[in-house]
Amino acid sequence: xxxxxxxxxxxxxEQSLKAKSIHKRGFPAWPSCLLRLAVIICVFASYAWTAYPxxxxxxEAAAPNKESNKEKVVYLSFDxxxxxxxxxxxxxxxxxxxxxxxxxxxEQAERYPELIQAAVEEGHALGNHxxxxxxxxxxxxxxxxWKQVKQTExxxxxxxxxxxxxxRAPGGTYGHFDQNYFDLLELGGYTVMDWNVxxxxxxxxxxxxxxxxxxxTKVPAGTGSVILLMHDGGAHAETVKALPGIIKYYRDHxxxxxxxxxxxxxxxxxxxxxxxxxxxxxxxxxxVAEHVKFNxxxxxxGKELKIELxxxxxxxxxxxxxxxxxxxxxxxxxxMKKFGGSIRWDVESRTATAxxxxxxIQANSVSGELKSTSAxxxxxxxxxxxxxxxxxxxWVPLRELLEIMGLDVSSLQSNESEWIVKAxxxxxAALNFYLYRTI
Numbered sequence: 001x002x003x004x005x006x007x008x009x010x011x012x013x014e015q016s017l018k019a020k021s022i023h024k025r026g027f028p029a030w031p032s033c034l035l036r037l038a039v040i041i042c043v044f045a046s047y048a049w050t051a052y053p054x055x056x057x058x059x060e061a062a063a064p065n066k067e068s069n070k071e072k073v074v075y076l077s078f079d080x081x082x083x084x085x086x087x088x089x090x091x092x093x094x095x096x097x098x099x100x101x102x103x104x105x106x107e108q109a110e111r112y113p114e115l116i117q118a119a120v121e122e123g124h125a126l127g128n129h130x131x132x133x134x135x136x137x138x139x140x141x142x143x144x145x146w147k148q149v150k151q152t153e154x155x156x157x158x159x160x161x162x163x164x165x166x167x168r169a170p171g172g173t174y175g176h177f178d179q180n181y182f183d184l185l186e187l188g189g190y191t192v193m194d195w196n197v198x199x200x201x202x203x204x205x206x207x208x209x210x211x212x213x214x215x216x217t218k219v220p221a222g223t224g225s226v227i228l229l230m231h232d233g234g235a236h237a238e239t240v241k242a243l244p245g246i247i248k249y250y251r252d253h254x255x256x257x258x259x260x261x262x263x264x265x266x267x268x269x270x271x272x273x274x275x276x277x278x279x280x281x282x283x284x285x286x287x288v289a290e291h292v293k294f295n296x297x298x299x300x301x302g303k304e305l306k307i308e309l310x311x312x313x314x315x316x317x318x319x320x321x322x323x324x325x326x327x328x329x330x331x332x333x334x335x336m337k338k339f340g341g342s343i344r345w346d347v348e349s350r351t352a353t354a355x356x357x358x359x360x361i362q363a364n365s366v367s368g369e370l371k372s373t374s375a376x377x378x379x380x381x382x383x384x385x386x387x388x389x390x391x392x393x394x395w396v397p398l399r400e401l402l403e404i405m406g407l408d409v410s411s412l413q414s415n416e417s418e419w420i421v422k423a424x425x426x427x428x429a430a431l432n433f434y435l436y437r438t439i
Contacts, residue, residue: 074226074255076100076246077195079129079168080233082108082115088240089232090118096247099123101260103168106131106152108233113159120160125259127166127193128152138169139176142184142283145169146291149190154393163319165190165262165299174269180282182268187288189296191262194269195229196220199246201239202231209241216246226255227267262299291390297322297329304418305330307339307398309407310425314338315418321398328398328419329388332363335401352394359405363396365389370396372404 078089081104093100102119104126109116119126130138131148138145149167157163167190169176174194185192200215201207212230219226228246230239250257283292298319305316305328316338321330332352336343341356354361361372364387371382381404388395398421402409407423 070224072224072226072253072255073258074228074250075258075260076228076230077103077127077168077193077260078230078232079103079170080105080108080133080231082112082119083233083236085236085240086112086115086119086232089243090115090122090124092240092243092247093124094122096244098247098257099125099259100257101125101127101166102232103127103129103166104152104156105129105133105233106148106155109152109155109159116156116159123259125166125261126156126160126164127168127260128156128164128190129168130170133170135171135176139277139280141280142181143287145181146184146188149185150390150392157319161320162317163298165319166260167192168194172269173271175272176277177269177271178277178280179271180280182271184283184288184292187296188292189299191264191266192268193227193260193264194267195227196223196267197226197228199228199230199239199242201236201242202234205235207238209238209245212239212242213245213249216242217249225267226250227260294322295390306418306420308420308422309339309402310423312339322395328421329395330398330401332394332396332401350389356405361401361404363387363394365394370400370404372406374406 076093076098078086078100081102086102089100102124104116116126128149129152130145131151138148153163167185169181169192172194173181173192177192182192197219198215199212201212216228216230230236230243230246232239247257298321303318305321307314307316316330316334320334321328323329332354333343336354336356339356341354343352343354345352350365352363352365354363358374359372360374361370363370368385368387369382370384370386371380373380383400383404386397386400399409402421402423407425409421409423411420411422413420413422
């Protein structure tokens, strides 16, 4: 018969003196039981503290490592370009049929406009990475940062015909942005995007491709959308070598590749509580009203503006015009170029002078005066307070500009995708222009 451990058997010598075996119930071995209990408690405690290390360190609890039901998306992003490696990056992306987002520097876009155009033509997205990446300028005050954003925006617009409203701060926002930077950029219509996975390709010079690949695939637990930081400007040949492996990793793990959009939920670092720029002064209300307040109208509704001037027609894309106080505002130089005019700028008088048919149109950025004269001195007009100057661009209200050009606005229509403005030259004005050309 098997003996249970809590029973003890009487010694055999004693058993032999009795007619039958005698079993005696013994007491538990308390020292042994206590030892076992202590071991169990230690094992349990050890498991608890290793399973939840963040509590032991006094930090916030880590996000649970559970598979999300949401679709997994990865946004490949490249900063500081375009540069000597951008073409290689574009070739790999085209071969892999993957789209990415390029946060470009204005000075580099001026140097390599063909690469900016190539990125757009191949379906990639563009973001604004300021003009020159110089921290001492960008983070000295918000006005300097804003100036570089607008400068790069205008350069990209000249190359591509549209204005990017995605912004990434050089070096990231952490330790550089205070809350004013975030708030004013949002007021101006921009979406600031940091990242949640860093390839580490700019941590030091010559980071090897294997290390870049390893860093690029360190996805935080519970992250469904990955924004991966890489660089195509400067000496980043190793990033090019690592890129195919990075794409393979995310593809093998079921991620979809996509480009960033301004309407996407922003991924942003928190404001550093002890940042060295903590004492920075915010811009005054007057400056904000002049430069920031109506800037978001550049991308209002994403509609195009189609303008029909008799038999001629032209289209302004979102970012090439804005809507302000129920007026459509257009940039004078691009507008004139679309409709066969020419324009020059006089630095001393701060006046833009446009030539269109028999009209000489002057827009004074100091007085705000918009006026026109014609060769036969008829129908000369002056409109006060119509001209605005922002970021080096002269803006004028469309209706007043058409009228100063001698045109009558016949209709303004709107649908889901565009505004349509129709204007015609009055018969008398057309006759005068015809006589002027034939004399």
